Amino acid sequence: xxxxxxxxxxxxxxxxxxxxxxxxxAVLAELQGEGASLDDVVLxxxxxxxxxxxxxxxxxxxxxxxxxxxxxxxxxKLANPKTKVIVFSGDGDAYGEGIEHLIFAAKRNIDIxxxxxxxxxxxxxxxxxxxxxxxxxxxxxxxxxxxxxxINPLELILAxxxxxxxxxxxxxxxxxxxxxKEAILHKGFSLIDVLxxxxxxxxxxxxxxxxxxxxxxxxxxxxxAALKKMREWDYNTEAPIALGTFYKASWPTFDxxxxxxxxxxxxPRSAGIKELLKNYI
Amino acid sequence: xxEFSVLIGGQAGYGIDKAGVVLARLFGRLGYRVYxxxxxxxxxxxxxxxxxxxxxKVRINAHRNNVDFLLALNQDTVDLHKNKLNKNGVVIFDxxxxxxxxxxxxxxxxxxxxxxxxITRNTCLLGAFAKAAGIGWAALEQVLRQNxxxxxxxxxxxxxxxxxxxxxxxxxxxxxxxxxxILTGNEALSLGLIAAGLQAYVAYPMTxxxxxxxxxxxxxxxxxxxxxxxxxxIGVMLTALGxxxxxxxxxxxxxxxxxxLMTEGVSFAGMAELPIVIIVGQRTGPSTGLxxxxxxxxxxxxxxxxxxxxxxxIVAPGDPEEAYYWGAVALNLAxxxxxxxxxxxxxxxxxxxxxxxxxxxxVVKEAALPKRAFPGDKEVVVKxxxxxxxxxxxxxxDAANTKQMAEKRLLKGKQLAQELEKYETVKIxxxxxxxxxxxxxxxxxxxxxxxxxxxxxxxxxxxxLSPFPVKQFESAVKxxxxxxxxxxxxxxxxxxxxxxxxxxxxxxxxxxxxxxFDLDELEGELKxxx
Numbered sequence: 001x002x003x004x005x006x007x008x009x010x011x012x013x014x015x016x017x018x019x020x021x022x023x024x025x026a027v028l029a030e031l032q033g034e035g036a037s038l039d040d041v042v043l044x045x046x047x048x049x050x051x052x053x054x055x056x057x058x059x060x061x062x063x064x065x066x067x068x069x070x071x072x073x074x075x076x077k078l079a080n081p082k083t084k085v086i087v088f089s090g091d092g093d094a095y096g097e098g099i100e101h102l103i104f105a106a107k108r109n110i111d112i113x114x115x116x117x118x119x120x121x122x123x124x125x126x127x128x129x130x131x132x133x134x135x136x137x138x139x140x141x142x143x144x145x146x147x148x149x150x151i152n153p154l155e156l157i158l159a160x161x162x163x164x165x166x167x168x169x170x171x172x173x174x175x176x177x178x179x180x181k182e183a184i185l186h187k188g189f190s191l192i193d194v195l196x197x198x199x200x201x202x203x204x205x206x207x208x209x210x211x212x213x214x215x216x217x218x219x220x221x222x223x224x225a226a227l228k229k230m231r232e233w234d235y236n237t238e239a240p241i242a243l244g245t246f247y248k249a250s251w252p253t254f255d256x257x258x259x260x261x262x263x264x265x266x267x268p269r270s271a272g273i274k275e276l277l278k279n280y281i
Numbered sequence: 282x283x284e285f286s287v288l289i290g291g292q293a294g295y296g297i298d299k300a301g302v303v304l305a306r307l308f309g310r311l312g313y314r315v316y317x318x319x320x321x322x323x324x325x326x327x328x329x330x331x332x333x334x335x336x337x338k339v340r341i342n343a344h345r346n347n348v349d350f351l352l353a354l355n356q357d358t359v360d361l362h363k364n365k366l367n368k369n370g371v372v373i374f375d376x377x378x379x380x381x382x383x384x385x386x387x388x389x390x391x392x393x394x395x396x397x398x399x400i401t402r403n404t405c406l407l408g409a410f411a412k413a414a415g416i417g418w419a420a421l422e423q424v425l426r427q428n429x430x431x432x433x434x435x436x437x438x439x440x441x442x443x444x445x446x447x448x449x450x451x452x453x454x455x456x457x458x459x460x461x462x463i464l465t466g467n468e469a470l471s472l473g474l475i476a477a478g479l480q481a482y483v484a485y486p487m488t489x490x491x492x493x494x495x496x497x498x499x500x501x502x503x504x505x506x507x508x509x510x511x512x513x514x515i516g517v518m519l520t521a522l523g524x525x526x527x528x529x530x531x532x533x534x535x536x537x538x539x540x541x542l543m544t545e546g547v548s549f550a551g552m553a554e555l556p557i558v559i560i561v562g563q564r565t566g567p568s569t570g571l572x573x574x575x576x577x578x579x580x581x582x583x584x585x586x587x588x589x590x591x592x593x594x595i596v597a598p599g600d601p602e603e604a605y606y607w608g609a610v611a612l613n614l615a616x617x618x619x620x621x622x623x624x625x626x627x628x629x630x631x632x633x634x635x636x637x638x639x640x641x642x643x644v645v646k647e648a649a650l651p652k653r654a655f656p657g658d659k660e661v662v663v664k665x666x667x668x669x670x671x672x673x674x675x676x677x678x679d680a681a682n683t684k685q686m687a688e689k690r691l692l693k694g695k696q697l698a699q700e701l702e703k704y705e706t707v708k709i710x711x712x713x714x715x716x717x718x719x720x721x722x723x724x725x726x727x728x729x730x731x732x733x734x735x736x737x738x739x740x741x742x743x744x745x746l747s748p749f750p751v752k753q754f755e756s757a758v759k760x761x762x763x764x765x766x767x768x769x770x771x772x773x774x775x776x777x778x779x780x781x782x783x784x785x786x787x788x789x790x791x792x793x794x795x796x797x798f799d800l801d802e803l804e805g806e807l808k809x810x811x
Binding site: 005006007039040042047052054055058059060061062063064065068071072073074075076077078079080082083100101103104258259261262263264265269270272273274276277278280281 | 670
């Protein structure tokens with residue numbers, strides 16, 4: 001089946017989302033080449049420029065509401081555990097409107113992958129501050145500059161209980177591909193916070209390119225070391241920005257625990273109901 | 282006595298509810314039909330909680346505030362309810378905790394002597410009641426054995442002591458009819474959904490819907506149900522839509538406040554044509570209101586919840602058999618028409634204890650479903666979209682497509698209304714030829730039917746509220762001269778809905794103090810107009 005759809009792409013030229021789209025397509029093709037069936041892949045998105053991914057990839061998808069890609073993703077996984085559920089979300093979507101779902105999905109360590117297109121600005125609604133916008137960031141919703149300090153999503157999600165936490169960059173496609181594949185293959189809740197550049201409302205190409213480096217000699221199993229690396233850059237003050245997998249752990253997944261021993265019974269339910277009613281006399 | 286009522290009361294934490302259930306089952310075994318009214322505050326310990334157990338030779342679905350026995354474990358019970366006692370009524374009480382006239386027993390002392398837990402005072406009181414009502418020990422023992430899985434022997438001991446310390450005051454008749462199960466409306470509704478093939482139940486706790494979550498969780502293994510409690514009602518609704526998309530038949534349940542959070546998901550279900558069953562158990566509002574009391578204030582909220590225009594099904598069952606039957610039908614219709622289907626109940630219905638006669642319910646078969654693919658199916662791509670979309674599920678803002686899709690979603694309403702012509706969506710009770718009719722919906726059915734029988738009136742109960750069954754309603758009111766609308770709200774929400782459909786009511790009996798009508802009270806109200 002062709003992975004392209006008939007939808008016209010309408011991201012701005014130079015948008016960081018193209019890199020994520022190309023990386024995902026490449027990874028899906030690779031997985032298919034290795035014997036996985038794309039029939040079992042489900043893409044889920046919130047609302048924002050990120051979610052247009054779903055219109056551009058011809059596999060199963062659930063185009064959810066703003067802030068709400070994770071709950072249906074969890075429902076899909078629990079309904080059909082053989083599915084590979086990949087969730088796309090924006091920084092406003094995942095860390096703002098939908099933050100409760102993010103924390104709980106991580107807490108459950110449910111086996112789904114979340115890719116956050118973190119451009120640190122609301123782009124679809126033409127430029128307002130988001131949870132990861134730096135202090136002083138001037139935008140249409142607060143022209144004098146953001147008063148709040150940004151969330152450090154990696155630190156937050158580590159505390160919540162995710163078992164695979166990584167940071168990518170839309171200008172480093174080879175790394176992004178490796179990261180997405182690794183996250184999909186991880187058993188448990190995985191998050192990739194992708195520094196995805198919005199060329200129109202928050203063009204940080206030069207800034208990022210000056211500061212990013214790839215993690216080396218870092219042991220992702222070491223939680224303390226992971227936390228230290230996550231705190232190196234707080235999304236606010238100038239500092240080196242590490243890319244790569246910060247943390248990785250192996251814990252039982254919610255879907256495994258929840259579905260253990262669950263299977264359809266042969267006995268008709270009407271018989272079970274009649275039997276049950278005897279206890280109510 | 283072929284009909285009587287017992288009020289048992291005390292503090293929350295005294296085991297009042299359990300004792301009420303034991304009494305109801307005891308009466309069932311003596312050949313009675315029963316109804317339990319539960320009244321409890323929104324707290325865990327303390328406060329005042331009571332149950333009224335009404336027993337009658339014939340089937341009843343309503344309580345009476347005039348009682349024949351008052352069973353008191355604390356002074357509040359006597360002080361608050363003494364005025365409910367009928368002439369010749371009997372008060373049975375723990376003389377260690379209560380000062381009043383009647384049959385007092387040192388229950389606190391008995392329990393201490395036996396080295397039993399404080400909570401077994403309720404069982405001791407049941408023993409005393411059985412003796413006072415002329416019920417043999419064997420009958421009580423049998424019921425206790427079945428209902429006291431924990432600490433049975435010590436409970437039997439204190440019950441026996443209570444039985445022996447009391448004296449017969451008023452003999453209850455026995456009837457020769459087999460007992461019927463006693464269920465809450467929530468339990469009956471859950472069973473209906475299970476019978477029709479429910480696979481997943483998703484909910485966040487909220488009174489009066491929480492006991493559906495408890496029941497489903499308890500039965501999860503027996504019926505292979507996926508029962509889940511997510512982080513919020515927003516999470517609930519969207520998780521359930523994920524289940525639905527993947528082909529798992531799911532239901533959610535909440536009350537008004539939780540439903541506020543679900544409305545974006547309701548609209549999504551309408552847009553994406555995802556089948557989902559939504560149970561809204563109404564309670565006294567607005568806002569947090571009276572969490573453990575009743576109301577019928579969410580009709581127009583549910584009718585209109587969610588942005589945009591789309592088809593929805595709404596049914597308000599009036600007794601547990603209807604809850605079972607229409608629960609099953611609602612699940613079927615949701616999947617047949619790929620729409621949100623609502624079951625509107627209230628605290629009276631949800632948590633009241635009713636007899637339940639499964640043999641009287643028409644069997645509902647799982648409906649044949651329209652052809653639909655699910656993710657995981659071979660060689661198909663299934664795309665669901667909250668944006669307006671084309672046939673493939675891709676986003677589009679094309680004008681012609683927008684119009685066509687809007688019409689598609691609304692056409693379902695016409696088809697659904699047509700399908701519903703096969704069902705009895707408006708029910709009639711009482712004297713079908715009477716010129717004066719009571720109009721009611723939901724849990725008021727029980728009390729209205731009984732009042733109508735006594736007063737020689739007709740009762741009209743629209744079960745389906747969306748799409749409104751205009752044809753069936755028209756034929757029900759054809760020869761009615763005076764229509765009296767009975768509702769548990771302050772504005773007459775059903776009356777308002779009727780107005781939208783070209784009908785009007787003549788009088789309204791509205792009760793909005795959180796408590797359901799009791800039979801005598803409603804009779805008094807109705808007599809003003811007949």
